[in-house]
Amino acid sequence: QSALTQPASVSGSPGQSITISCTGTSSDVGGYNHVSWYQQHPGKAPKLMIYDVTNRPSGVSNRFSGSWSGNTASLTISGLQAEDEADYYCSSYASSNTYVFGTGTKVTVL
């Protein structure tokens, strides 16, 4: 159950698009279409942004989108806004009803 690999930081200017990658193995990301993405602001609980690779929960902006190829999932934030500055974590099903999170990515809005 090793953590999924994410870049430590990603930055962009307001209005730009950024993409965060999440790399695992065929035993987790590559083996199942059950990848989720969470946003966490400092001192707050995580918020579900994407589940099952591409699905957005009710109330989440359509500026957030997910994709998946092989052992890597990605989260794209379009039209970057100041409020998007936060930590982002991916998570994947990892067999036998266990889950694994990514190492986390700090998104900075320049």
Added chain:
Amino acid sequence: EVQLLESGGGSVQPGGSLRLSCAASGFTFSSYAMSWVRQAPGKGLEWVSGIHSSGDSKYYADSVKGRFTISRDNSKNTLYLQLNSLRAEDTAAYYCAKRLAAVGPNFDYWGQGTLVTVSS
């Protein structure tokens, strides 16, 4: 409104025990799988344990297997996590989380977290 309220955290010596609780409201608790997720200070998220809606099936991360026990009381709308043989590396904020859909790490509601500190 869905609410998850954790309690039971605190400071404990290595080898000690704690019991965390998560009181749920605003949804049909007995219909949803639940999990515990922890976050060490300044670190990332780690899935700890999960339990089926009925309580019949329970799952654990390798790092806590044999030391932690998850349970639920659907009559009291409460989720529990018994922490035994605690180690310094168990120091973290522990969140309870409700799962949105049948399969996958799709936790749509989280509590505010309860802090567990393991130190001599």
